[in-house]
Amino acid sequence: MEGKATIQDVARQAGVSIATVSRVINGQGGVRPKTEARIVQAIEELAYIRNAAARTMKSKATKTIGVVVPDISNPFFPLVMSGIEEKAREQGYIAFLSGTKESTVVEQNVLKSLIERGVDGVILTTADENGQHLTQFIEQDIPLVAVDRSLPHLEVDHVLVDNRKGAYQAIQRLILQGHERIAIICGPLSTTPGRDRLIGYKEALHDFHLSFNEAYVIEGDFSEQSGYDAVGQLYVLEEPPTAIFTCNNLMTTGCLKALDNLQWKLGRDVSVIGFDDIDLATFVQPKLTVVSRPMKALGELAFQLLHERIEMKQAIGKRSYQLSPELIIRESCMLK
Amino acid sequence: MEGKATIQDVARQAGVSIATVSRVINGQGGVRPKTEARIVQAIEELAYIRNAAARTMKSKATKTIGVVVPDISNPFFPLVMSGIEEKAREQGYIAFLSGTKESTVVEQNVLKSLIERGVDGVILTTADENGQHLTQFIEQDIPLVAVDRSLPHLEVDHVLVDNRKGAYQAIQRLILQGHERIAIICGPLSTTPGRDRLIGYKEALHDFHLSFNEAYVIEGDFSEQSGYDAVGQLYVLEEPPTAIFTCNNLMTTGCLKALDNLQWKLGRDVSVIGFDDIDLATFVQPKLTVVSRPMKALGELAFQLLHERIEMKQAIGKRSYQLSPELIIRESCMLK
DNA sequence: GTGAAAGCGCTAACAG
């Protein structure tokens, strides 16, 4: 019997009606033990596996969710994904994973593809926070939760990291060590993380009465290359910074490579604090001080919120969570 | 109109029959332009999105695949996944991603879950190469391709890396530099990569007339911790090795941490070659020599093979590919 | 306890 036993086949084999088979498949009880045994046996003999598509047509739910991120290669997202996937599996869900390469168009297509397949909900780190491309999606009112990047114009749940606070702590640390010329390599200002980390930077400067200098703000694009290039720009300044705050894992990597290349000595000529506690952090000499955020927890929480939305159909207000990052002090910042 | 416009709704709105709507949805032509225009408009007005479940019931195909890996957190797999996902999307497929945490049972459940949902094919890095737990799956004869770990007893396509060769090159390099006490921290011998890299190690030793010493073989489990622990064992040997070959990214990381901890100086007291070119490699001092494998290409090829299987229904023999790893020589091996 | 039958939304003959 090849890969297509249906509930019909099982019913025939067990000598009962499909209704009865359906009952035992779904554990609804009300079936005589002997009958049930026959059915169970038939199921095994035929290696019957139920067909979710057919089931979906009646019950609506697919027990399937979509996870859409800008870049699968960036280690940050798989970590978030691992949190999502684990919780999802526990609840009998299974997750699609798609990368958009930061393209709004791809994001739109992926989302459409997901809707077609009837996902019960979606966890999204959008490529475009203004979210206009999502209207079509919203109309279908499928639960959606935004992770890491916000969707300010949409009534959806958010799971973010307190970026402002993380940046503030980093800069504060630097200031308290006596630095006054502090640069920030921040992410795209069109993204929440990009913007908020810059805000935290400014707030710290302001609170400690340090002046703000445009030249010390370089806007990268979260890529390693942009981190690398930014350091180059900083290095040739008349008054180069004595400390640099890099705003994500990849840019930190790029920054460190550039430093190495320029012989601009980490922890001696220049202090550095990175965002995200990457493997690398404990390997460079001196070890890197970083702002660490709980990636897996981010994913777990995101799934939990989504799951709640899926279960209780009634409308509840938009919910926002900001997980706290933690400053892990190591050796890459010297007293000035 | 809320999220459930059907082909019926569209037909009514456009004043035609569902068959005609179906025709334009599927671009089959043979519809008068004016009619088509009316339908297209109706589709937009209703924000109609076709229902894959219903469609699947007729056509069978879901344009959906499953990707099952042992550990989502291990950066290796997301990289492979990115290759898969990109190619898949190009072909209109979308991929489920699941981690099994190296558990055969979880793998089985995940696979079942995937079959229920009608995936057209699966790309699998199995937790158990003997593959007995896969029989149920095979019966459904859904195309399957094994990546990174083989399934010797099954008639499925394989996409592997030439592990033997990669290890051989590494050990050869070490030997040519004069090392005679070379240790290997290998993966579980129950896995192809674990076994083959050890074989390459032995072959090189043999070819260069070096004796094989049990004590220099430590079997890890591909985790960072096991790499760390292995170094501890090696360090206390009466005659510690002068070179270590670590067999995957995580164990390399663990090894480097242990070295650092023991003050066993990389490149001076001990030479190291790692498997996989991780970020870390270029940051430790001295920079790490590694065997690098093309992860993304692995994923791309895997999807291509799977896709071919899905398309041409006729049976073709088992195909095996071994992509070549590359020895990237940096500074972590000194002349002996 | 169990079965018959009505769809779920869509595709694909088959008619007209």
Next chain:
DNA sequence: CTGTTAGCGCTTTCAC
């Protein structure tokens, strides 16, 4: 060119 209709595999009343 367009409409009618028969299922795809399953869940779910409603009878018996």
